[in-house]
Amino acid sequence: MNKTTLTTLCLAMLVALSGVADAELPRQFLATYCIDCHGPDTQKSDRRFDGLGDAITDLHQLELWQEIVDQLNLGEMPPPKKRQPSADEKAKTIASITAGIADARAELTSHGQHTVMRRLNRFEYQHTIGDLLSLNVQAWNPAADFPPDVKVDGFDNNGRELVTSGMLLDHYLGAAEEAIRRATHFGPRPESKQYAQQTPYYFTGKDKENLPKLFHVDRFRFIPDTPYTDLYGRHYRGGHIGFRPLYGGVAHSGMYTVRVKAAAIDRDHPYGTALDDFRNGDPLVLELAMVDREGSVESTGNITTERSVGLAELTSEEPAWFEWTTHIDQGFEPEVRFRNGTSAAKRLVRIITQKAAEHPEVAPFAKMKSGYEKSHGLLKVYRGPKLRIFDIQVEGPHLEQWPPAGHRLMYGDLQPEDLNRNTIIQRLRVFAAGAFRRPLQADELKPIERMVIAKLDSGLEPLAALQLGFQTILCSPSFIYLQEGQGTLGGYSLASRLSYFLWSSQPDAQLLAHAGAGHLSDPKVLDAEVDRMLKDPRSERFVNQFVRRWLDWDNLGEMPVSGEFGVYYRDNLESAMAGETTLFFRHLLDQNLPPKRFLDADYTFVNRELAAHYELPPVVGNHLRRVSTAGTVRGGLMTQGSFLTASANGVDTSPVVRGIYALEKVLGYTPPPPPDDVPEIEPDIRGALTVREELAKHRSIAACAECHRKIDPLGFALESFDPIGAWRTQYGKGLPVDASGQLPSGEQFDDIRELRTLLIKRHDQFTRSLSEKLMTYALGREVEVGDRSVIDRICEQMAEPDAGLRDLIRAIVVSESFLKN
Incomplete structure (x- = not known):
């Protein structure tokens, strides 16, 4: 945080304590400093403020006022070349808006913050089937042929978009049948x-x-x-x-x-x-x-x-x-x-x-x-x-045990000849309780039981009838959906929300025992369970999947890299880059290091090939290990190969694409789409010799200038890296790379190292962004306006000097947003 912003915030707190927070919302401030760019004639960034009143009456207005106070706090508005308010005027405005938002939030969001009944996504389904039936789902993925899940802001576990189609139901039936077949082992123990x-x-x-x-x-x-x-x-x-x-x-x-x-x-x-x-x-x-x-x-x-x-x-x-x-x-x-x-x-x-x-x-x-x-x-x-x-x-x-645990869940100690009406009903109920991740409700299984008995009466073999019942259970809403209800989560719903957050799968026996005993409402128990679960090997799913979704790695390895970057394939860099970032995240999590370390770390994790790619001192071996990057251009997330490759297309780079990517992933800001009247084709660039000159002409269009003021500087700094993250000082045609830029606050930098220093000062903005991403992943929905106060409290806790990434996970789990639906 820069000195000016810190001073402004301190003044704002003093003014708020003195009672100015009860004042009306500062419309005159908007008229003086904002309406020229966000009024009836011009709406930069598709924002218009002249219709805002003295009070906040709906969620849209609440979001606009929140954006205004965020920009004031960051020192990014008004723009440097526009008329500026005094520090005292700015502080009073921030305090007034903050108080108005707090009052409006309590009035407007009492019915929000709700996660709809959410279907398991492909990744969660895969691991739930694996854990339930003790199947290795790395070798056989039951969801391999499922249609892709819709992503919202990069996340594929958003309940509103996880619909169930007829085609998906067909896949469920086929996957359930194959899973039951694979988990059934009535024969003798295989000989080694x-x-x-x-x-x-x-x-x-x-x-x-x-x-x-x-x-x-x-x-x-x-x-x-x-x-x-x-x-x-x-x-x-x-x-x-x-x-x-x-x-x-x-x-x-x-x-x-x-x-x-x-x-x-x-x-x-x-x-x-x-x-x-x-x-x-x-x-x-x-x-x-x-x-x-x-x-x-x-x-x-x-x-x-x-x-x-x-x-x-x-x-x-x-x-x-x-x-x-x-x-x-x-x-x-x-x-x-x-x-x-x-x-x-x-x-x-x-x-x-x-x-x-x-x-x-x-x-x-x-x-x-x-x-x-x-x-x-x-x-x-x-x-x-x-x-x-x-x-x-x-x-x-x-084989550690025979038959395996999945077989025992389905059949216990029974053999096919032991199956009859009574034993079949018993096994269906035991299996359903495991599959539904909670005790059964009265008569809940009656429709499936009647169906199985009818099949028996029609002459179907008992084993086949029982297996048909198992398959039906695995296709039922109670298995493929997380049903969390509304209000404070019950013990079993909370256990599932926690396990799908940290394991992408069903709760284990200990978590369900705590749920049944009502212990999960105790913050100390929740803290202990978070620690236990993060030490469990299953937490690797959280690390890998969250990092993948946060950084939108679907293009990493999917978009073919140009032939001129043959080193990418020869040295298996895709795997090494993904491993570097996930191991970096794991390290910060295990050591409970502050989120700031994502920006200021002077070390990373490389193997022989990645060290050579980064031009670091040689290391021996294919395994990733920690090495110092002090004194080099590498340091922190933004200079890691996965970040740089995922923000390119495998052939060339674009400051705009990389700038937007950095804004979204690091600072938590998504620029609005270009106005409808701005063509997708770049403006006339005849005579433009470099990418920088092309974008300067693009910024000459008034409708584009405001967003590009935020986007381009980050993108320019990353131009020092080629499409697969190698350092470069010139483009392929011999044109020099100019990585300098100026942030909207007016702060200037010459290269990625100086930009990194400026971003480190804004580490609280990164922490807020990461908190929102983690909350989004944990809840299976977007973070709403009503969650703002929760995020604010979490960020206050994370401002403590010894607060680390594991503390951030704990804070999310014990938050009101996580504990209620």
Whole structure:
């Protein structure tokens, strides 16, 4: 906060205490300083104030007065070049408006702040099914084919937009049927087995029959004369190895141990920049993936579905064992890949052929006709990076209990022959209580019970009838909706609101026990539960999902990055960037550090590839770890790769797009859309040499100037970063980057570092924005005018020097907005 704003606020508090707050709303102040830009003739930012009276009579007026006092507090209005009020006049105005807003809020919002009966979104449904039935929903996502959820301001859990269509109901039926099937295990406990394979990994003749092409010898895959097989590129031809003993997938879902014996060969190569998609001397990255080949086609490498489960960096030519314990879903099988090899074996064969004159070993093959002999010969003499695979071993499944917890919830200790009318009704009620996340109400299940009994009477097998009942329960409103009622939340409703906030899933037994005993109304119990839940591994869902929704990461990795940024794919930067930001958030949460740290942190979390991308001192390894950014251009959220990539389009950058993104995500301000009479095409820019000059001409349009005064400065500062967040001092055409700007307050900066210093002074504005985003996510609705006083109190608490991010979560959970509906 700058000195002028601080002084103004102090004066405002003194004036308020002296009784001036009872004065009428300051219409004369508006007439003197505001109406010229927000009156009958001109409505900058689509705001008009001349119709405001001495009292606030509706919510629209309340929002306008709130905007006015916010702008006065921030020192952004009136604009620097306009007539300015004295500090005393400004303080009295702020106090008067603040008092008027407080009175109006009490009168106008008594029926607001209500979250409608909210459907579980795709992410919540996925994890609720997983936790209820003890299914691994990373391997099998029951909501994978659901239609996308509508987003409101980036958030996809807004109850008003989560409608249920006929198509979605069809998906619910299919997902429920498959979930019940996967969770049912009446057979004997699966035996843990060991599987192993050494060279060969490729086959010819009858050995390849019925195997997908991944296992076949071709121009870039051959049976070696050695006890190992070399991989050459990232593409599946010559870069992936299948595991024949488990071809067709494992018979039983569960945890398996996978071991791979491998070595890194020729990390330093003689081909110079010819292999531009591999940095000379880099470690080789081995990737373990789980794949489903059912219904696959050749164009996808004989894979229908895949999931990366682990990476290992290799630096030694001496073979070593690498081990992972991971879930493998029924029908999936392991595959080993060369994650950072050259793009494709086909390409490198062409490259080394072109280098024949420089490398005598290549010469005998250079003029040969294309075919197996030439390609195999070139690969054998190739002296570039090779991932050498000796052995692959798999053991499992490792099962902690049998049958699993999901089966026991459905069937208890019953066998199919034990099922009859009485036991079926009993199991339906037990299952429904778990699925509905609360005790059943009297006769609530009668319609489903009658349906199941009718099916039995019609001759349906008891097990099939019971499973039909389970499926119906999983499609009922009590499962797929959060029904919170109105007023103060009951214990079970509060338990669900808390668990879907911090776990994106159903409450566990301890939370439900507190709900049943009425303990959740005790703030101390709520505080303790928040701490417990944030320490639970399930809280990773909150961290990942909230950060994703807050920063609108749907475009991260979805919009193809231009070919000139090949490093983005080679070094797996998408994953590293997302990991950096979520680990940064997790760190602040676990250490209970102040939200200000999002802006002023002089450290971040990088792996080898991301450190190189940021031009930081080298680090070793693929795992993310904390490093100092002191003295560099990096520091805080705005200079992290995910922020910079999500605010670009993968090809080029726009100060307007990035400026709006920064305003929304950091300062909590969303500019209004352009006026209808302003065309989408930029104004005449003939003669404009730079983006800055183009925007200067754009700002010459009066209707655009006011918003661009806020947007452009932040966007200009971020022009020092390219579309994937690398530092740059000039554009591709050699034009220098000018990252200087001036904030609406008149404060000037030369680059991102100076802008960062100015934003750190406004950290209270960032904290308010983050508080509103977290509240929006927690409630499943937009923050309304009636929530303003709650947010105000939370921000007052967060102004304490030792208040941290975990305290902010606690403050939201014990707030009136969270505890009531």
